[in-house]
Amino acid sequence: MLARLRSLGRMIFRRSGWEREMNDELRFHIEERAEHLVGSGLPREEALRRARLEFGGLEGCKERCRESRGARWIDEISRNLVYAVRSMRKSPGFTAVAVLSLALGIGANAAVFSLLHRLMLTKLPVRDPGGLYQVVLISSSGTHYRMPYPKFEMLRDNIKIFDPLFLWGNDRYDLTVEDRKQPAQVTSVTGNYFDTLGLRPALGRLLTARDEQARASEIAVISYGLWQTVFAGDPGVVGRSLKLRENSFQVIGVAPPGFFGTEPGDAPDVYLPLHAVERFTPGLLQRPGGYRFHVMARLKRDVPLATAQVALREGWPRLAEPLRIKRGYSYNRPESIVLEGGSHGYSAVRLEFSRAILVLMALVAAV
Numbered sequence: 001m002l003a004r005l006r007s008l009g010r011m012i013f014r015r016s017g018w019e020r021e022m023n024d025e026l027r028f029h030i031e032e033r034a035e036h037l038v039g040s041g042l043p044r045e046e047a048l049r050r051a052r053l054e055f056g057g058l059e060g061c062k063e064r065c066r067e068s069r070g071a072r073w074i075d076e077i078s079r080n081l082v083y084a085v086r087s088m089r090k091s092p093g094f095t096a097v098a099v100l101s102l103a104l105g106i107g108a109n110a111a112v113f114s115l116l117h118r119l120m121l122t123k124l125p126v127r128d129p130g131g132l133y134q135v136v137l138i139s140s141s142g143t144h145y146r147m148p149y150p151k152f153e154m155l156r157d158n159i160k161i162f163d164p165l166f167l168w169g170n171d172r173y174d175l176t177v178e179d180r181k182q183p184a185q186v187t188s189v190t191g192n193y194f195d196t197l198g199l200r201p202a203l204g205r206l207l208t209a210r211d212e213q214a215r216a217s218e219i220a221v222i223s224y225g226l227w228q229t230v231f232a233g234d235p236g237v238v239g240r241s242l243k244l245r246e247n248s249f250q251v252i253g254v255a256p257p258g259f260f261g262t263e264p265g266d267a268p269d270v271y272l273p274l275h276a277v278e279r280f281t282p283g284l285l286q287r288p289g290g291y292r293f294h295v296m297a298r299l300k301r302d303v304p305l306a307t308a309q310v311a312l313r314e315g316w317p318r319l320a321e322p323l324r325i326k327r328g329y330s331y332n333r334p335e336s337i338v339l340e341g342g343s344h345g346y347s348a349v350r351l352e353f354s355r356a357i358l359v360l361m362a363l364v365a366a367v
Contacts, residue, residue: 123343125258127198128298132342133305135165135295139335145294145346149274149285151320152295155337159315161308163300166190168262169277169293175269176243177230184226186244187261187268188277194221194255196298197262203227204238204253211273220249221271224257244270247279262296262345296342305339312337 030051037047088095123129135155137144149167156165168189175184191212199206202224211219220242222231231237240251249272260267277284284290299308316337344350 121344122264124197124262124264124345125260129343130341131298133297133299133308133339134342134346135297136338136340137335138338144291144335145348145351146291147293147295148288148290149293150288152293154319155295155316158319159311161299161303161311162297164192164196165295165297166193166196167274167293167295168193170263170266170268171277171280173244173280175230177240180230182230184244184269185266186270186272188272188274190274193271199256199259202254202256203235204251206253206255207271207273212275215275216273217276217279218249219252219273220276221253221255222251223255223267223269223271224259225267226269227254242270244272245280247276249276262294262342264345264347265349294346296346297339308339312339 030048033051033054034044034047037050038044042050124132126132134145135147137147137151146169152165152167156162166189168187171186171188172183173186174181175186189207191207191209194206195208201221204221206221207216207219222237222242227233227237231240234240237251238253241248242251243249249270255271275285284292299305303311313336317335320335
């Protein structure tokens, strides 16, 4: 097989040398046959003529050799390419339209597939993404992929099927580092966020349950990308300060490279402990109508998904009743909780346009 590949490479990239060697080899065999005939008593000229006839002519023999060694299809492709180039030079207008159509088709395919791959095929770069579930609230007003923090606490503390339950919420704030200001995606997380996802820091440490228990609110973990761009990969970044709005935070660590958060397409720049949100929006964690936080969970090993769904369907309405405020708002209506697969993370674009993306991919592929 290797010898075959080497021979093919010589035919393609060293064609003149290959042709010369073939020609020399054929001449050698014809001369050898002629010498044999001379030895039988024939004159040399007649011996050479008969030897060529026996081989079918030098050019015919060459053609058979090229075909047997796979060189014929190379010649055909070469001739077709030359013909195509000449045709395109004769019709520049048609050529421009054809090339532009191909470019648009290939570009559209690449763009749509890239979106499809990121939103619907790529799993979160975490430990056992298949074991993650999104916690979804369903009520008469619709399906909600966010919930208030008081409901998260009630779910965490009373329905013992999770191992564990974690939460995050996103905001955009102005980030200031040494008088340089830029917008930044900021994600506030519970203390078990990184540990549940099985992540390890690239530098320093990540947020932990102890930070949440201590109600820490002045520390931050930065993304690997922000570390490389804003802090120029400074190995001494741990201990440095940054500002979000007018609030100062001390960097305690750097998230691992390749981790883009739990919302594909909306990668965080800075991770804050959950209680830091009170510095931006006082009282947010106490609001029963503050539908700001996404919730995910892993189930205990001895709890199958079907059992978990039954426990939520039966237990949640009773627990949530005390949180209902007797007004006519949609978030006060009766609701239930279900679990959905979370291996790909949360994406509002995927939820709203997944069918449209698949249809568009099929149409582009057909074109």
